[in-house]
Amino acid sequence: MMTTGVWHPIALSVSIEPGSSAGTHVGGRELVVWRDNSGVAHVWEDRCPHRGMKLSFGFVRGDHIACLYHGWQYDTAGQCRYIPAHPDLKVPRSITVATYRTAEASGMIWAAIESAESAAPALPEDAGEVVPIRSVYVDVGADALLAAIEATPPRPFGGTERSVAAKLQRVGAKLHSLAAGADTLLLGLQSLSDNRTALHVVVAGPASSYVDKGQAHFLAWTAELRHRLDAQSAGSNHITEAA
Amino acid sequence: MAEIVLYNYELDESCYKVRLALSMLGLKWSAIAVNAFPGNEPTTPPFLAMNPLGNLPILKDGDLTLYGAEAIVAHLARAHDPSGKWLPTGGTDFAKVMQWLVFSTGELSVTIAARQNALFDAPGDQRALRMSSSKMLRIMDDHMIARGFEGDDWFAAGHATIADIALFPAFALSRDFGIDHDEYAALRRWARRFRTLPGFTTMPGIPDYH
Numbered sequence: 001m002m003t004t005g006v007w008h009p010i011a012l013s014v015s016i017e018p019g020s021s022a023g024t025h026v027g028g029r030e031l032v033v034w035r036d037n038s039g040v041a042h043v044w045e046d047r048c049p050h051r052g053m054k055l056s057f058g059f060v061r062g063d064h065i066a067c068l069y070h071g072w073q074y075d076t077a078g079q080c081r082y083i084p085a086h087p088d089l090k091v092p093r094s095i096t097v098a099t100y101r102t103a104e105a106s107g108m109i110w111a112a113i114e115s116a117e118s119a120a121p122a123l124p125e126d127a128g129e130v131v132p133i134r135s136v137y138v139d140v141g142a143d144a145l146l147a148a149i150e151a152t153p154p155r156p157f158g159g160t161e162r163s164v165a166a167k168l169q170r171v172g173a174k175l176h177s178l179a180a181g182a183d184t185l186l187l188g189l190q191s192l193s194d195n196r197t198a199l200h201v202v203v204a205g206p207a208s209s210y211v212d213k214g215q216a217h218f219l220a221w222t223a224e225l226r227h228r229l230d231a232q233s234a235g236s237n238h239i240t241e242a243a
Numbered sequence: 244m245a246e247i248v249l250y251n252y253e254l255d256e257s258c259y260k261v262r263l264a265l266s267m268l269g270l271k272w273s274a275i276a277v278n279a280f281p282g283n284e285p286t287t288p289p290f291l292a293m294n295p296l297g298n299l300p301i302l303k304d305g306d307l308t309l310y311g312a313e314a315i316v317a318h319l320a321r322a323h324d325p326s327g328k329w330l331p332t333g334g335t336d337f338a339k340v341m342q343w344l345v346f347s348t349g350e351l352s353v354t355i356a357a358r359q360n361a362l363f364d365a366p367g368d369q370r371a372l373r374m375s376s377s378k379m380l381r382i383m384d385d386h387m388i389a390r391g392f393e394g395d396d397w398f399a400a401g402h403a404t405i406a407d408i409a410l411f412p413a414f415a416l417s418r419d420f421g422i423d424h425d426e427y428a429a430l431r432r433w434a435r436r437f438r439t440l441p442g443f444t445t446m447p448g449i450p451d452y453h
Contacts, residue, residue: 025425
């Protein structure tokens with residue numbers, strides 16, 4: 001069977017709590033990511049079929065997500081189940097939201113948004129135990145972001161020397177590993193649009209090694225990386241305006 | 244207890260800070276509705292006599308007349324919260340609360356300008372106001388990510404304080420001036436916790452759900 005598309009990292013798993021939702025983008029496409037109360041994550045088109053309202057503005061109740069506008073409720077398959085203005089109506093099967101195949105691996109929520117259900121690519125490999133750091137949002141494309149990461153390698157946690165051997169490796173279509181001494185960061189790249197990218201950062205390893213101090217260590221690295229990229233985009237804006 | 248009266252405009256986020264504090268502290272109070280928009284009533288002489296800055300909120304608590312949302316909220320906590328938790332005075336908690344209150348009245352006030360511009364046609368460069376506002380929300384999000392690593396859910400202490408009350412409206416109302424919550428995961432988490440506090444109330448622009 002031919003597969004199409006790739007798995008896109010959409011959020012850190014910890015960022016979408018049970019019973020909550022958030023909006024996001026891939027390549028300019030609007031998505032809602034939400035987690036039902038049983039803990040299962042869902043990635044859908046961010047649009048209520050009723051009036052086009054963003055579902056990410058809505059709210060989660062049990063295993064339904066409800067539109068903020070008129071309260072239409074959808075089940076985990078994207079099927080509309082309840083219309084408050086017509087409480088006795090058996091909702092037509094045709095009222096559905098586009099849903100995407102969703103998976104969780106390596107501390108991130110992934111979605112296959114380009115492919116039909118039957119043609120989704122193989123699931124992203126799970127890295128085992130990971131500790132979340134954060135998602136960073138920057139005004140550059142994925143390639144420029146990767147170049148900045150190579151130019152600003154993290155120091156190993158506990159070490160003082162910037163690791164000369166810091167090594168960036170592609171391990172999946174949208175996943176890179178970054179070794180710094182004995183530490184390995186996993187970096188999920190989400191292209192929000194052509195010139196805006198989200199970087200989802202986790203560190204591979206047990207909670208006992210990294211929770212709190214180790215997390216703070218790599219959080220500081222993400223701040224340094226973002227600072228570098230902010231300065232770059234401020235510089236390029238300046239040039240554009242001067243020209 | 245002396246009577247507490249709030250000069251209030253329902254759509255004003257600074258009045259909302261005071262309404263939140265009054266409600267979360269469980270106080271008895273009454274409101275006088277002020278025509279801030281489009282009437283501009285706070286800039287008329289009777290109001291200027293109470294607050295020369297010509298804005299809301301203004302609070303009367305017995306003989307005291309006070310303006311400035313953060314000052315009012317601090318007064319309410321100091322005078323009417325016997326637990327001392329909302330405005331802690333011990334350790335480093337007091338200093339941290341003060342830092343975020345000053346941030347709220349200072350740099351974060353750009354979010355008020357952005358919202359006034361978007362909703363009430365106040366002058367300003369919409370794009371610049373939005374960019375500055377997102378920078379301030381990012382500072383708040385960064386802080387709450389770090390707090391999360393330490394196992395803390397709140398801005399300044401191990402429990403909610405008036406710093407959280409002062410900071411909540413800017414984030415909760417950010418869609419009013421075109422900033423989505425998408426990229427602020429730590430603030431989304433914090434806001435969800437904040438909404439479960441006893442006495443929490445909403446205002447127009449902040450849905451009752453979640």
